[in-house]
Amino acid sequence: MMPNEMKSPGTPLIVGQGLAGSCLAWEFLRRGVPFRIADLGTGGSSRVAAGLINPITGKNFEPSWRIADFYPQAMAFYRSLEEKFGAAIWHPHPILRLASSEKEWAKISVKLDLPGVRPWLGAAHAVPTGFLGGVELVGGGWLDTRKFLDLSADHFRELGLSADTGNPRIRCEGAAGLIAGSMGEHRSAKGEILTVRADWPETHIRIGAGGWLVPIGGGCFRVGSTYDWDNLNEQATPAGLGRITTIAAKLGGADFEIIAHVAGIRPILRRSQPMVGKDESGDWLFNGLGSKGTLYAPGMAAMLADWILDGVRPAPEFVFPDALS
Numbered sequence: 137m138m139p140n141e142m143k144s145p146g147t148p149l150i151v152g153q154g155l156a157g158s159c160l161a162w163e164f165l166r167r168g169v170p171f172r173i174a175d176l177g178t179g180g181s182s183r184v185a186a187g188l189i190n191p192i193t194g195k196n197f198e199p200s201w202r203i204a205d206f207y208p209q210a211m212a213f214y215r216s217l218e219e220k221f222g223a224a225i226w227h228p229h230p231i232l233r234l235a236s237s238e239k240e241w242a243k244i245s246v247k248l249d250l251p252g253v254r255p256w257l258g259a260a261h262a263v264p265t266g267f268l269g270g271v272e273l274v275g276g277g278w279l280d281t282r283k284f285l286d287l288s289a290d291h292f293r294e295l296g297l298s299a300d301t302g303n304p305r306i307r308c309e310g311a312a313g314l315i316a317g318s319m320g321e322h323r324s325a326k327g328e329i330l331t332v333r334a335d336w337p338e339t340h341i342r343i344g345a346g347g348w349l350v351p352i353g354g355g356c357f358r359v360g361s362t363y364d365w366d367n368l369n370e371q372a373t374p375a376g377l378g379r380i381t382t383i384a385a386k387l388g389g390a391d392f393e394i395i396a397h398v399a400g401i402r403p404i405l406r407r408s409q410p411m412v413g414k415d416e417s418g419d420w421l422f423n424g425l426g427s428k429g430t431l432y433a434p435g436m437a438a439m440l441a442d443w444i445l446d447g448v449r450p451a452p453e454f455v456f457p458d459a460l461s
C-alpha cells in the first residue's frame with residue numbers, strides 16, 4: 137500500500153524522461169506514489185545540455201530568477217541521488233566570469249556589492265589574456281545530465297516502471313511538446329555544443345565571449361553555445377561549429393581537438409520561466425525549463441507533485457496561464 141493516494145484515478149504516466157520527467161519521477165518515488173514513465177528515446181535537450189548552474193548570469197550579470205528558492209532544492213536533490221546511486225553526478229566548480237570590453241566590465245563591476253550578488257563572489261583571480269576584467273563566482277558547477285538520466289532510467293526499469301500507458305498523463309515532453317503546439321506560445325531555441333580535448337587549465341568554468349567552457353575532466357571540455365529560434369531541429373551545423381570554435385578559441389585557446397558536436401532544442405515558454413499546469417483534456421503539463429533546467433527541474437517537480445497529489449496549486453507565476461484548477 138502506497139502512503140499517498142492520487143487525487144486523480146489510475147496510475148499516472150509521466151511522458152518524457154528528460155530532466156523534467158526524471159525529477160518528477162524521483163519525487164513520486166520519494167513520496168511512495170505509483171506511476172509509470174515513457175520516453176520516445178529519440179533525443180531531448182537534457183542529453184545535450186552542459187548541465188551548468190551559474191548563479192549570476194547573462195549580459196546584465198543578474199542573479200538567476202528565484203535562485204534563493206530553487207538552488208538549495210536542486211543541491212539537496214542531486215546530493216540525495218548521488219547517495220542513492222553511489223556515484224557523482226553533480227560537479228561543483230568555481231566559475232570565472234570574464235568581460236571582453238570596458239562596457240561589459242562596467243556592467244559587472246557595478247553589481248559586485250549588491251546583496252543578491254555578494255554571497256556568490258569568490259576569491260580575487262587573475263584575468264586571462266584577452267579579457268579586460270573578471271570575477272570568480274562560487275556555488276556553480278555542472279550536472280552530468282546523461283549520467284543522471286541513464287542511472288535514473290536503469291532504476292525505473294528495474295522497478296518495472298517503464299510503460300506506454302497510464303492515466304492521467306503528465307506531459308514532460310520538452311521542446312517536442314511545445315513545438316507540437318498544445319501548450320501555447322513558445323520561443324524555443326536550438327543550441328549547439330562541442331566537446332573538445334585541450335591542454336587548458338581545468339580550475340574554473342569560464343564564462344565570457346558570448347559563451348562558456350566547462351572542464352569535465354580528463355583534459356576534456358564542453359563549449360557552447362548557439363541560439364537559433366528559426367531552425368528547430370537537432371542537427372549540428374557548420375555555422376554552429378564556426379561560432380563555437382570562435383568561443384572556444386577566446387575562452388581556452390586556439391589549440392584543441394573536437395571530439396563531439398551535438399545540438400538540441402531548449403524548451404522556452406513566452407515568459408521564459410518554467411511552468412506547470414493542467415489542460416482541458418485532463419493532462420498535466422511540466423515544461424519551459426529553458427536554458428536552466430538543471431537549476432529549476434527539481435523544485436518545479438516538487439511543486440507539481442504537491443499540486444497533483446495534495447491539491448496545492450502553485451503561485452500564478454509558476455502556472456500555465458490557461459491551466460485548469
Ligand SMILES: Cc1cc2nc3c(=O)[nH]c(=O)nc-3n(C[C@H](O)[C@H](O)[C@H](O)COP(=O)(O)OP(=O)(O)OC[C@H]3O[C@@H](n4cnc5c(N)ncnc54)[C@H](O)[C@@H]3O)c2cc1C
Pocket residue numbers: 151152153154155156157174175176177178179180181182183184185186187188189308309310311312313326327328329360361362399400401402403422423424425426427428429430431
Ligand atoms: C546546447 C544546449 C545547452 C544547454 N546547456 C544547459 C546548461 O548548461 N544548463 C542547464 O541547466 N540547461 C542547459 N540546457 C537546457 C536544458 O537542456 C533544458 O532546460 C532541459 O534539459 C529541458 O528538460 P526537459 O525534460 O523539459 O526536456 P527534454 O530534455 O527535451 O526532455 C523531454 C523528453 O520527452 C521525450 N518526449 C517528447 N515527446 C514524447 C512523447 N510523445 N512520448 C514519449 N516521450 C516524449 C523526449 O524524447 C525527451 O527525452 C541546454 C540546452 C541546449 C540545447
